[in-house]
Amino acid sequence: MIDLRSDTLTRPTDEMRQAMARAEVGDDVYGEDPTVARLEEKVAGLLGHEAALFTPTGSMANVLAVRTLVGVGQEVLCEASAHIARAELGAHGAYTGLTMRTWVHPRGQVDLDMIRSMHAPDMGPFFVRTAAISVENTHNFAGGAVLALSDLRDLRELATGLGVAVHMDGARIWNAHVATGVPLAEYGAVADVMAVCLSKGLGAPVGSLVVGSADAIAESRVWRKRMGGGMRQVGVLAAAGLHALDHHVERLAEDHAHARLLAEACGVDPASVDTNIVVAPRPDAPAFVARAREEGVLVSAVGPTTVRLVTHLDVSRDDAEKAAAVLARLG
Ligand SMILES: *Cc1c(COP(=O)(O)O)cnc(C)c1O
Numbered sequence: 001m002i003d004l005r006s007d008t009l010t011r012p013t014d015e016m017r018q019a020m021a022r023a024e025v026g027d028d029v030y031g032e033d034p035t036v037a038r039l040e041e042k043v044a045g046l047l048g049h050e051a052a053l054f055t056p057t058g059s060m061a062n063v064l065a066v067r068t069l070v071g072v073g074q075e076v077l078c079e080a081s082a083h084i085a086r087a088e089l090g091a092h093g094a095y096t097g098l099t100m101r102t103w104v105h106p107r108g109q110v111d112l113d114m115i116r117s118m119h120a121p122d123m124g125p126f127f128v129r130t131a132a133i134s135v136e137n138t139h140n141f142a143g144g145a146v147l148a149l150s151d152l153r154d155l156r157e158l159a160t161g162l163g164v165a166v167h168m169d170g171a172r173i174w175n176a177h178v179a180t181g182v183p184l185a186e187y188g189a190v191a192d193v194m195a196v197c198l199s200k201g202l203g204a205p206v207g208s209l210v211v212g213s214a215d216a217i218a219e220s221r222v223w224r225k226r227m228g229g230g231m232r233q234v235g236v237l238a239a240a241g242l243h244a245l246d247h248h249v250e251r252l253a254e255d256h257a258h259a260r261l262l263a264e265a266c267g268v269d270p271a272s273v274d275t276n277i278v279v280a281p282r283p284d285a286p287a288f289v290a291r292a293r294e295e296g297v298l299v300s301a302v303g304p305t306t307v308r309l310v311t312h313l314d315v316s317r318d319d320a321e322k323a324a325a326v327l328a329r330l331g
Contacts, residue, residue, distance in 0.1 A: 002319045004262070005300045007172075007255075007276060007312035010203040016243045023239035027232050028054070029225065035235030039242050043196065043209050046245075047173075047188030051217035053224060054238055058171045058208040059088045060229050061195035063095055064220040065210045066134065068193050069165040072097035074131035076167070077118055079111075080104045081141040083169055084134055095227065099128055108139025110151040112158060119162055133159055134167040137187065138176050141302070144259070144277030144310075146176045152190040166190060171197040171208070175275040178252040192216070201252055201276055202244035203313040206237045248313060252276065255311040258320035262309050265324035278309040288330065295326040 003009050012020065026032030036054050044052040055061045062084050070076050076092070078085055080102035084092060092098055103114040115133060122129045133155065137147040159166045168191035170176075177184050188194065193212035198204035210220045224230060231237075252275075259278050260270035266280040282288040285301035292299050302308045309327075311320065 001296055001298055002315065002323045003298045004309040004311065004315065004323060005298050007201040007310045008199055010201075010313045012205050012240055013203065013313075015247070016203065016240050019239045019243040020236045023235040025233035025235035028234050029230040029232060033233065033235045033238070035242070036238040039238040040209065042242065042245065044211055046184045047170075047194060047196070047211050048185030049188055049194070049211045050214045052209045052211045053217050053220050054231075054234065054241075055208050055210060055224060056206060056229055056231065058083075058169075058195055058197040058199070059091060060224070060227065061197075061208040061210045062088060062167075062169055063091045063227075064223055065193040065195045065212065065216075066092055066098070066132065066167050067096040067223065068212065068216040068219055069132040069167055070096060070098045071131065073099075073128060075099045075101055075120065075128045076132045076134050077101055077103070077115060077130055078134040079108050079136065079139070079142075081108065081139075082134060082136050083140055083171065084136075086141065098131075106142065107145045108136060108142030109145070109147060110135055110155050112151065112154055115155070115158065119164070121162075130162070130164050132165040132167050132192075134169060136169040136171075138172040138179075138275050138277075140171070140277065143273070143279035143308075144172065144175065144275035146179055146274040149180070149182050149186065152187070156190045165192040167192065168194045170194045172200055172275065174249050175201060175252050175256070178249065179256055179275050198241040198244050201255055201312050202241075202248045204237070204240040204244045207241045251313070254317070255313075255315070258311040258315055258317065259309070261320050261324050262311065262327065265328040266309070276311045280307050280309070281305055282307050291330055292326065295330070297323045297326045299327075
């Protein structure tokens with residue numbers, strides 16, 4: 001089976017498992033796991049922020065990140081198909097007591113005019129006020145689209161002018177960096193706080209981080225424990241993340257090339273594929289998924305007439321070519 005359902009499906013490589021087995025560990029709730037500390041320091045440095053915090057999932061990282069910026073009865077603005085709005089099952093409302101309003105963009109991009117018109121200033125104790133704007137780079141449900149750096153910089157300026165904060169869901173920021181060559185720290189500079197994932201295309205089995213100021217991270221450390229996310233000798237997992245950062249970032253370019261190959265086979269313009277996700281219209285998505293499965297290719301239906309294909313570390317060139325042949329034949 002060639003599994004194109006998601007880039008979360010990767011299994012740790014032998015080298016990664018060896019790095020995990022060798023990891024020096026301690027109790028991280030006591031702040032005594034040297035491998036976790038090394039990972040947190042490295043990721044904060046890469047993104048140009050003061051500090052970072054290791055979390056079990058990207059969803060927890062997003063909840064912790066956003067709650068450093070937005071309080072009870074305040075709102076965050078985001079694109080309508082953002083992961084925080086669509087795929088975190090109301091966690092931000094449940095834990096933080098915030099509300100969300102959304103703008104719609106088919107490619108998940110920043111819409112400065114909409115944001116300007118949606119922004120709700122502080123009007124006293126009568127109305128919800130906008131505390132933060134959240135952007136997702138790359139944008140998962142918009143087909144792995146990279147957000148334009150010029151828009152992000154304009155957003156930073158607008159947000160600062162309005163006195164609101166910026167959150168970036170950078171679950172796949174590594175893909176954006178490799179696709180564009182924009183240094184990670186330039187993306188980091190746009191956001192007050194970020195969430196990043198090691199468990200997607202980078203191939204670690206578990207792990208995400210919140211990245212931000214020392215104060216935001218100290219606060220997030222308390223809330224992580226409160227939410228049941230304090231982990232003990234978790235250096236074995238941090239070691240997988242460190243290995244992924246050292247060995248699996250530059251190779252994301254291969255995933256992007258494979259995705260373009262698959263796009264072509266599915267009748268999608270390869271130039272519209274920025275990174276490792278292909279979204280293709282099909283008249284009957286579930287039927288297409290079933291037929292592809294019979295031919296040894298796993299893809300997912302993300303809507304009644306939309307299928308999604310995701311390339312990753314466990315999809316070789318050979319796999320991508322085989323899958324492309326099958327998908328082209330299915331039409
Ligand atoms: C996968 C993902 C997350 C986090 O997901 P978890 O499964 O909770 O680790 C967050 N944002 C985006 C855009 C994602 O694709």
